Amino acid sequence: MTDIPLLEVEKLRKSFGRQIACRDVTFELWPGEVLGIVGESGSGKSTLLNCLASRLPVDAGAIRYRLAGGDSVDLVAASEAQKRHLMRTEWGFVQQHARDGLRMDFSAGANIGERLMALGGRHYGDLRQAALDWMTAVEMPPDRVDDLPRVFSGGMQQRLQIARNLVTRPRIVLMDEPTGGLDVSVQARLLDLIRRLVQDYHLAVIIVTHDLGVARLLADRLMVMRHGEVVETGLTDQLLDDPQHAYTQLLVSSVLGV
């Protein structure tokens, strides 16, 4: 890890009418770090993620991102064109429901190649090779490269979504409940895969989850949100083993043991 953060979020504020979804959220993310955001439904986790990804307009605050070149850019003030370009190159977004993040009417290969084509990839053979390579990288059978996403299982759709995002070698990947709705064995394999990819490609990841088990396994650091506010942050093990805030204590004690 380096001394300069990759992403600095300062006093980010977002409300829907009178409903405040994010209240002065401030945090930093370093290269190669996995930050988990936990909290109950409606606590503003997903809204925060969507604001970071420029999918929702922000009311106030700053999102400073350090570009691959070293310059810093405030995503709140940046032009639409620059934001959209960044989201397609240096950023990735993995949706909870694969059908929101995939083109369901196009084959797996086309889904993986989309970002490359958006960046000017115009050689079919190369695009196809990249698709095959990434299928392998996310542990999918390469011979299914021409299948439509809808014939894949939930776990495979999620892998495909990850491959589609990683094909441009992003530096930050945002994940919104990537293992939600999957059965535990598939979830375990996917978590293993994400852990390996994070290491192999030195990804910084912000992962939103309500599953403390997932957070424990993946995240280096945790941020607990409640009613749009960050109530506690800290190293994952520290925070889960010795929760300070009353809400975190409640959250940790609510986990069912086996």
Place this chain on the structure above:
Amino acid sequence: MTLQRSFTATARQAGDLADYNFAFLDEQTKRMIRRAILKAVAIPGYQVPFGSREMPLPYGWGTGGMQVTAAVIGSGDVLKVIDQGADDTTNAVSIRRFFQRMTGVATTEKTREATLIQTRHRVPETPLSENQILVYQVPIPEPLRWLEPRESETRKMHGLSEYGVMHVKLYEDISRHGHISTAYDYPVMVNGRYLMRCSPIPKFDTPKLHMNAALQLFGAGREKRIYAVPPYTEVKPLDFEDHPFQIERWPQTCALCDASDSFLDEVILDDAGSRMFVCSDTDYCHGRQQAGHHGRMAAPYREGAAE
């Protein structure tokens, strides 16, 4: 009935129109459409919204093309109307007669003699010249429509030149069929800037748009858009480096005029599977037969027989 009578009346005394303005549309509307056309010509390939009017035929039958034609037609024009390459099909005949009645201009079936050509689904085989205007009837003007349903988003994509997704469709074609199977309405880049749909012409005609001497106007009545390709503008079909753009080829030449360089329609002749290939551009085919070319199924040509 009164409507019917007034139509006939205006037809008889074109130029002295009591009930209808010259070319059906009122002058304000024509001015509005001309403004849209000027803007479209200034930004090749850009879809200009316009206040499309109700025309006396249903959407999808060429209302957009007719409004563009009505806005640019003058009493000195010679009009040709084509439908699928033919001058004698229902749509072509009705639109041609409509403008005959509403303007009294001369009409022709000869591509060379026309100054204004309204077309559906074809570009004439005979090369166009600088004093000609080609008006296309367009059903869906937005090339990204089936890939991105939101209009707000497609406008943004045009604004930022984000056209990568169009290649995703071509990629899909190759991975399914081994070649780019998009055969009509082929996506093109106009003047290196805007992605454009060239109306449902076969991809055989797509190269004809490139550096064409004539002004090409596109009108979509239901979708309320006008766009244009000015004379001598670069029009480049999208493709891949290792799968370049290719036009259709046929196993035979035209059965009537022996042409090997025109777009051929395949006509099934009986239940036993016999078929003939014949030029879809009827004017081109007649012209060649008159000039003495004979295909293998042509009857011996007699003067006046084509009329």
